[in-house]
Amino acid sequence: MELDKMDENDWKYHGEGNKSLVVSHVQHSRVLRLLKYPSQDAEHTQQRTEQAYRHIHSIVDFSKNVMKPLLGEAYVHSGEVVNLPLEFVRHLSLKVQQERPELRCDKVMDTFSGYALCLPNLTHLNARHFGDHRLPLCVEIKPKCGFLPFSGHVTKECKRKVCRFCMHQHYKLANGKWKRQSRYCPLDLFSGNKQRMYIAIKHLLEEPQNNFKIFKGGQLIFSCTDGAEQQPDLSALAQQLRPHFTHSTGLYKGHLSAKAVLNEFIQVVSSALLSSWNCSRTGEPKKAHPAEGRGYCEASPVHRDLHRNGTNGLSKDSVLGRILQAQMLDNLDIEGIYPLYKRVEQYLEEFPKERSRLQLDGPYNDSFLEWVKNCPEEDDGSVEYAIGKVHQYRVAMTAKDCSVMITLAPCEEDEVLESNLEIQPSKPRLTYSVSILDLDPKPYDAIPYQHKLDSKIVNYYVRSTHSKQ
Numbered sequence: 301m302e303l304d305k306m307d308e309n310d311w312k313y314h315g316e317g318n319k320s321l322v323v324s325h326v327q328h329s330r331v332l333r334l335l336k337y338p339s340q341d342a343e344h345t346q347q348r349t350e351q352a353y354r355h356i357h358s359i360v361d362f363s364k365n366v367m368k369p370l371l372g373e374a375y376v377h378s379g380e381v382v383n384l385p386l387e388f389v390r391h392l393s394l395k396v397q398q399e400r401p402e403l404r405c406d407k408v409m410d411t412f413s414g415y416a417l418c419l420p421n422l423t424h425l426n427a428r429h430f431g432d433h434r435l436p437l438c439v440e441i442k443p444k445c446g447f448l449p450f451s452g453h454v455t456k457e458c459k460r461k462v463c464r465f466c467m468h469q470h471y472k473l474a475n476g477k478w479k480r481q482s483r484y485c486p487l488d489l490f491s492g493n494k495q496r497m498y499i500a501i502k503h504l505l506e507e508p509q510n511n512f513k514i515f516k517g518g519q520l521i522f523s524c525t526d527g528a529e530q531q532p533d534l535s536a537l538a539q540q541l542r543p544h545f546t547h548s549t550g551l552y553k554g555h556l557s558a559k560a561v562l563n564e565f566i567q568v569v570s571s572a573l574l575s576s577w578n579c580s581r582t583g584e585p586k587k588a589h590p591a592e593g594r595g596y597c598e599a600s601p602v603h604r605d606l607h608r609n610g611t612n613g614l615s616k617d618s619v620l621g622r623i624l625q626a627q628m629l630d631n632l633d634i635e636g637i638y639p640l641y642k643r644v645e646q647y648l649e650e651f652p653k654e655r656s657r658l659q660l661d662g663p664y665n666d667s668f669l670e671w672v673k674n675c676p677e678e679d680d681g682s683v684e685y686a687i688g689k690v691h692q693y694r695v696a697m698t699a700k701d702c703s704v705m706i707t708l709a710p711c712e713e714d715e716v717l718e719s720n721l722e723i724q725p726s727k728p729r730l731t732y733s734v735s736i737l738d739l740d741p742k743p744y745d746a747i748p749y750q751h752k753l754d755s756k757i758v759n760y761y762v763r764s765t766h767s768k769q
């Protein structure tokens with residue numbers, strides 16, 4: 301990419317979240333991820349530019365030095381910081397404005413600093429697929445927190461029975477964030493049990509909200525729509541997916557019903573989520589410790605019988621296993637973290653210069669990772685313990701908010717594949733690759749907000765479900 305020859309016509313709107321806007325190159329498999337600000341703070345000052353510079357570097361450092369070692373080299377692409385010509389950024393911002401969904405327009409793209417992240421476009425697959433006319437598919441899942449808190453600090457009984465996502469749904473519906481309730485429950489997705497995972501993914505299809513998207517040939521073909529009151533059109537989706545799920549070998553050839561296409565699609569996605577990079581080398585995949593006894597959410601629509609016999613466990617090296625282990629670094633719950641945050645704050649009042657040694661705002665380097673890894677088990681009353689736990693909590697927060705990208709591409713009959721890249725040899729032949737994106741650090745200063753939000757969500761849930769009984 302030649303930074304002095306950037307042309308906005310080479311880039312198109314790709315998507316956005318709450319913190320950043322992404323554009324993709326029309327030819328090369330690259331994206332630019334630009335920061336966003338609330339529109340009222342979009343005033344240009346030198347200080348803001350410096351802030352953006354530091355922020356974007358801290359994003360790369362956190363992803364590369366902290367999350368990547370925890371989640372696995374194979375899954376994480378941290379990208380690099382680029383300094384774009386301001387004129388290009390301004391033209392780009394005008395160009396993408398009309399494509400932005402209304403629900404995201406409370407923020408504006410940063411057109412002042414020129415800093416952005418350049419990343420591989422994960423909706424494309426790197427492997428060549430020899431002349432196949434079928435475009436690659438990419439499924440993006442934002443799985444959210446996959447376990448129930450097990451901390452002794454939890455005060456509300458319902459937090460041990462109903463997962464955060466399911467409780468949060470009630471709160472979001474009441475506040476008008478979404479019009480329809482999602483029946484997705486992360487605990488089913490993270491169960492490692494194929495039947496429960498199937499149901500979880502089916503619920504994502506029925507109500508994607510911001511947890512589920514599908515791209516075809518790099519284009520978004522399925523996601524939530526602005527203010528959607530109706531169920532998404534699943535038969536139109538099946539139509540789009542059908543070419544990839546038509547058997548070319550096996551007993552029958554040809555047309556599958558919409559239901560059968562979606563069925564196969566869900567199975568392929570869950571196989572990719574369960575697969576491990578090195579299970580073929582090490583034999584039996586290692587099972588992650590998780591979830592036993594705390595892997596069931598009472599609000600999940602999955603039938604209780606499935607819950608009872610349903611902990612197959614995830615392989616530790618599967619993408620979901622890795623994410624869950626990082627999430628479970630939050631082993632005190634926000635209710636246990638908040639007093640430790642206050643301990644740190646009190647210490648800083650006395651020794652404000654310690655803020656940098658304690659790495660509260662980074663730098664996110666190897667020594668930050670050491671804080672996370674070497675935190676003592678027992679609270680000895682020290683500020684070091686408090687810091688270790690706070691850092692662990694922040695890593696877990698990032699892992700609760702990341703997205704998984706699964707890219708699927710058809711492969712030819714005679715293509716020679718590494719066996720672990722091939723899903724279901726008797727089924728439609730697809731190669732896949734799995735990555736994790738959106739691994740930004742969550743600010744230390746957000747802990748009091750998280751603490752308040754937690755009690756709002758729980759209190760609302762308790763009130764609203766009790767009044768119905």
Ligand code: ATP
Pocket residue numbers: 314315316317318319320321322331333419420421422423440513701703737738740
């Ligand atoms: P959130 O609100 O979830 O925190 P965010 O503002 O941090 O989101 P991202 O999730 O990183 O932003 O990016 C927004 C969207 O852009 C993603 O959901 C994904 O669809 C797309 N995207 C981001 N990075 C890539 C990439 N490397 N390749 C392809 N698509 C990407």
Ligand code: MG
Pocket residue numbers: 317701702703738
């Ligand atoms: Mg995101």
Ligand code: ZN
Pocket residue numbers: 462463464465466467484485486487597598599600
């Ligand atoms: Zn749940």
Ligand code: MG
Pocket residue numbers: 317319701738739740
């Ligand atoms: Mg994010």
